[in-house]
Amino acid sequence: MTSPVIEIEHLVKTYHVPEREPGLRAALVSLIKRKTREVKAVHDISFQVQPGEIVGFLGPNGAGKTTTLKTLSGLLYPTSGKVEVLNYQPSKRERAFLRQITLVMGQRNQLVWDIPAADSFELNRAIYGIPETEFRQTLQELVELLDLGPLITKPVRNLSLGERMKCEIAGALLHRPKVLFLDEPTIGLDVTAQRRIREFIREYNARYGASVLLTSHYMADVEALCKRVIVIHHGRIIFDGQLSALVDRFNVNKTIIVRPGDEPIETARIAQYGEVISEENGQITLKVPRDQATRVTTRLLTELPITDVSIADPPIEDAIEQIFATPDEAVPAN
Amino acid sequence: MRVIALYFKVSILNELQYRVNFFVQVLQSFLSLVVALGGLVIVFDHTESLNGWTSAELLAVVGVYFIVGGLIGSLIQPSMQMLMEDIRQGTLDFAILKPVDTQLLVSVRQIQLWRLMDVGIGIVLLVIGLTQAGAEITVLELLAFVVMLIAGGIIVYSFWLILATIAFWFIRIDNILQVFQSMYEAGRWPVRIYPPWLQFMLTFLVPVAFAVTVPVEALTGRLTPLSFLGAIALTVLMFTVGRVFWTIGIRAYSGASA
Structure with missing residues (x-):
């Protein structure tokens, strides 16, 4: 029964991005003829995540973290390689699969801006077909855990960034997903709000045994939540193991x-x-x-x-910085 | 269905928050009414009938123009604009990851309640126009009118969807929507009064003819079985093409950033 929740083997994802020289003339030319360039966002990565694990996904901007998360959640088609989540092929976006996962992106909102979060939650209830009693129960738990209280009846636009993020997370978890993809869920938040969200993720993981794959630029998030970290750089995995081992190895x-x-x-x-x-x-x-x-x-x-x-010990940031400053070949993968 | 109903409810709640919008819309509806009627008055100062259409019948056309315009503006356009915005910002991701048909979801997400005012104005104009024209409308004609109105609606919806889907490739296409808006204005008159090349454009390129003229033809005894069947066929075709475009577009979509 201990089959992995997430299984990635030799995943490659290549983008075709439009490219043009700066300047008006080039801009006009590109209207007619678009040059594209191939960018390998993810280059042959493989890893597994077991049920109930919280895994931190680290890497500088553009390392391929979000691409991997998007591929795992089914938004992107892998260029090649095998991707399985809960024994589904994510890119098929089968409803049974979508019902069991969630994606939270710290930089993007999914709650309707002008109405209270509670109304958005109702929409999600209808979309996911959550039974009334289960919905009430989950919502109550989430409100309690995240300390949402009066926030959910205020229009989302009137909430602070931290409050909004808490509501976003609640909205994304109403259907009690088994796998959580969290892409920088604490970005831009103050320390208190960050800690709150961190505690919540840990509590949700403990309570429902959900697996979490988390990216963050804040090492505090990773230190507090993840025993295991995967470090990705230039689209390749350069470290996969215990957080403590990471510090020992690279500091x-x-x-x-x-x-x-x-x-x-x-x-x-x-x-x-x-x-x-x-x-x-x-x-x-x-x-x-x-x-x-x-x-x-x-x-x-x-x-x-x-x-x-x-x-x-210097902060883990320094260790990470050290890793990213090192040329690829010098860092052996696990 | 529950999802659709709920989205409607939420959008209405949303709209009710902004009462200023209501008054702006009153003003806007009034202005476009004045412009439309003014046009009629000027034309019929000079002539009794326009290409076989009497002034009363043309009033009916303006009525349908308002009805359809109101329906598009309140039901179709807002969701499609939101779709394009979502494609540009990458927030469409969330809609794609919902366990319901994404096309359905993005098509019902937003409505503009106050634009329905135009529908009310349109119905009044239509009734006045038909009464003045002394038209005796059979049940069959009324039925044909409703069917053609729905067909026109689906055609316009599919047309919008195709336009919005183009954003998957070109990201920013707001200008195209302006084109639709100005072409739709042409629908204030029966398309048959325009020169053939424009008629062709208004029929097949921008399906204004099917949205406005054809339904009115149903009420004024001008609808031939052929154009009835043609409209139905085009509806099916457009809807299918829209769906295909959508499916391909979704495949091409890869979010605004990596």
């Missing part, structure tokens, strides 16, 4: 935070010990290679008038 640096004593120290002097990445409130942060961290700390304490020094 080659440590940060050292230095607090000088009463007399200030010139930054130039500290810069001799490592790369200064920030300097605020008299506190200086240095980046040094991991294997030298201890030695540098000792030297700092003996050679400079310093009251306090602490060593930390």
Whole structure:
């Protein structure tokens, strides 16, 4: 019974994008004759997601994350390769399949702008053919979990971005999908709203055993939710495994935070010990290679008038940045 | 069906929020009424009949022009404009991922309630026109009129759908819709009064003839069985072509961004 929920094998997706030179003349020419260029958005990726898993999908803009999500949800036809979700072929968009999945895009709205979310929810109820009692129950749970309360009776246009996103998510989950594709669900939200949505995703996953594939630019999202991450870069998977393994593998640096004593120290002097990445409130942060961290700390304490020094792992962002800065071949896939 | 009914309800709720729109629409309907009637008055200052159509009959044509225009403006056009907007912004994704027929869904999503005012005006004009013309309308003629009105509606809908579907390839085509609008204005007169090339365009390129002239012909005893059958055939054809366009377009659609 542990057959994977999502199965992708050797997926390739190529776009034909119109291309034209800048300028009016070229624009006019392109009206008649459109040049297109082939862009490989996804280049031979394979992975599986098990039931109940939350998988973080990381990569810089244009890495192929959204393309993969769209292919999985059935919006795009794969150029080649095998894609299966819940044993369906997504691109056929069979109704039985569509009833069991949902796609949330942080940058796009699906709620009707001018009416309260509650009315949009009713529409979704009719579209998905959700029985009245089940609908009431799910809605009540969602309202509670997301703390929607009075929000759903206000016109959507009057809601703040965070409130709107919460309503979007509720609307996308009324039919209790088994697979959730969340494309940057927390983009542009403040920290509180982000945390709320994060907690909600975790709770929904625990309660319904739904599988979640999540993309986000905020590492906090990924750290809080995903044990497993898949890193995609230039349309290829360059890492697939535990989040902790990702940090170990790619973090080659440590940060050292230095607090000088009463007399200030010139930054130039500290810069001799490592790369200064920030300097605020008299506190200086240095980046040094991991294997030298201890030695540098000792030297700092003996050679400079310093009251306090602490060593930390740099944020995962740095690890990720490190990965994306590395040429493809240098990073072996798992 | 439940979905359609609910969309109607939601759209109506939506419209009721904006009362200003109501007054703007009153003004707009009034203006177009004045323009249409003014045109009639000017023409019949000079002549008794226009290509066999009396002034009363032409009033009936204006009536149907208002009815059909109101129906298109309230039922067809808003959803199609929303469709094009969705294609441009990539929000059509959500509609595609709903477990109902996407064409149906995008065709009923939005209505403009106040445009139905034109339908009311149209009915009044039609009744006045027919009474003045002293037309005795048989049940059969009335039936033919309704059938032709529905056929015209489906033709215009399919036409719009095809235009909107072109957005799948060209993304921005608002201008094409302007073309439709101005061509539709020509439907204020029976298409038979126009020169042949324009008649041809208004019949087959932009199906104004079938939307307005043919239904009126049904009421004024001008409808031949041939054009009746032709209208039905064209309805089926247009609807099928629309569906095919739609299916191909959806396949070509790949969202506004990667």
